[in-house]
Amino acid sequence: MKNSKIVRKSLMITMISLTIFSCKESNCEFEIAKNEFEVVLKTESKTDSLSMYPSFVSKKFLDSTYTMLFKEPIQNGIVKFKGDKPSHPVMFDILDDNIGLSDKFFIDNGSTELSVSFLNEDTKVIVSDNKKSKTQKEYELLKREGLDSIENLRSKADSVDERRKFSIIRDTLIVDFLNENPNSYVPLWLIANYFSFGSQQYNKLYDESMPLFSNEIKKTELFKNIETSLKEGRDFSIQNKELSLKNIGLADVQFKLSSLNNSKYILIDFWFSNCGPCLLEMPKYIPIYEKYKGVGFEIVSISVDKSSKIEDWKTIINEKGFNWIHYLDENGVETKKMNINSFPTTFLVNDEGEIIEKNMTSEKLKRFLSLKLD
Template identity: 30%
Template sequence: MKKLLTTALTVMAAISMQAQETAYKITGTVPASVSKVYLYVMGQRAALDSATVSNGKFELSGKQNLNEIFMLDANNEGMAFFNDGTPVDMNLVNYTMAGSDLNKKLFECSLPLKKYDAATSEIYAEYEKVARDNSEAGKAKAKALAERFNVVRDSMLNDMLNIIKTNKDNLIPAVYLSQIYTALDYNELKDLLSPSAPYYNHPALARVKQQLAAFEKRMPGKMFTDLTMNDTEGKQRKLSEWCGKGNYVLVDFWASWCGPCRQEMPNVVANYEKYHAKGFEVVGVSFDNSAEAWKSAIKSIGMKWPNISDLKGWKCAAAPLYGINAIPANVLLDGEGKIVATDLRGEDLGEKLKDIYGF
């Protein structure tokens, strides 16, 4: 009986999986320079399908999960659409699409974003020319280009957010949230990831949900989680040696190989020197693999505060405990060891400490 029940459940599971599979047929027109097109599932590196272009035309067909997000790549020129069972015909020469109402709407949403492709390509091309120029003029040009890029990026993020917010009644947010979630804070993600939203259970949002869960592990009001790692002398230390002892402590997650971490460190050093005499402490938790690189960075940066690491890189024990999936990151703890703020960088760190210490 047990064997029969197991067999029946297996068959039912197979039927269910097959029911989720939906046939796709994709045809299109591409520029003369394109000889082959590739079809990807969003978030996967390996191509799902490909087709040789003949006289500017191509055709793809097969089966894939219902409403999977496809990305068509034609010499880095692409288009996203859902596998919803309606054939898609696209033209990457004059940018038109025929398909379901959902895919036509997604296509219309993507058109205003095309301008950012040209803008970022132009900035990258200029940056490559000055990236190795260590002269003052070269550094100034590189800085100006970085600032231009930030303006373009912020504008694009705002446009994508608007697309998400105006399409909460359909699946389109799954396409854009999966692209910009790392730039959003907890409150933004929480608002956009309502369990009642029609896109909430889309597979493309798995990492977005992980990010939200990561934020929730270090929300203000929660007590710090203790960590046991070695210091630079190889001695086993615990966070609880410094945290919850009556003083404010910044637990700073970083790595010697992390460029943004290194850029932020002068700011951390300045605030440490300003407030340490008042009891402010910093504890560095490194995501390094190399002890030599870790110790060298501590010395060159001028970190006078305690530093600990398990030298396991992204397998660092702090990652799951504090929901760290990007660095730099930090948590500011009060005297009791409760989290009062997270990811304080730049002026935000100084302003928070000024509020605490009064100067």
């Protein structure tokens, strides 16, 4: 019996020694055993330190128990980030305070080696082949299948209509990938990212795609938080809202959609007088409005101009010939309550106050009205 205990103890010590030796050789086993991840970053950045964020998405989507920010010094061109192993794959950005954000990348756990030059504003992330996580490989596959090229075209688009068109193509590509890969965290993080940069406005395609995710992903805080935000957007209705605004003569008014009960379709347009994209889009409404204003169509433009810009607001309306209904939400007080932070933002609603579509292009609006009102 005594000899048996000695043999078992000797075997245990040998196994522990082999495990530690193996982990030192590969890093991966040892890091996972410690419930940590490590990112080893090579860089030519001229700053003293770099930061790593969870994809710069809205904090409301993230698990509040997880560290939001990692910041470490650069030593001989190397930065090492360490932290507790996340409960699921996380999409990160690297931030150089002088250059900005890097491309995105994923870590699951264990050790990841990558490089981001930041020299001459080069923000491309290169992940070592032997250190790529499963999720990183999925992300790179999606980028090769068109995500990169679509985003490049979208960034070069000259008009709001073009950007929206490429956004729809991009979102469709993400949902198609999700349909084929329901257990991938790549679509979930991309939805969180683009939803954040879209000022968290309702996205019907994203909303309808959420049931496609696997049961494992549906248990995460990230999924639950995104789903809740999408539901809030789905339930958004302007029908019963009463907004404290000013009319073009600067008199106080309480605007309700029900006051336009002679209109079958109303375009609610949120903008401001110094908004370049707004001023590119709004002239396209002029011929549409002239054709359909007497047969059931109305436009209500609500400006969020600051108090100091009120005269600019009035001047632009007159000079541009925007001859529909205008209200001023001075300093954007009411608009902020509705979580509208990007401009232009438009809602086409029917006479029941139901949203038909958000950010409908002028061409699509023209086709829609021709079918409904011609």
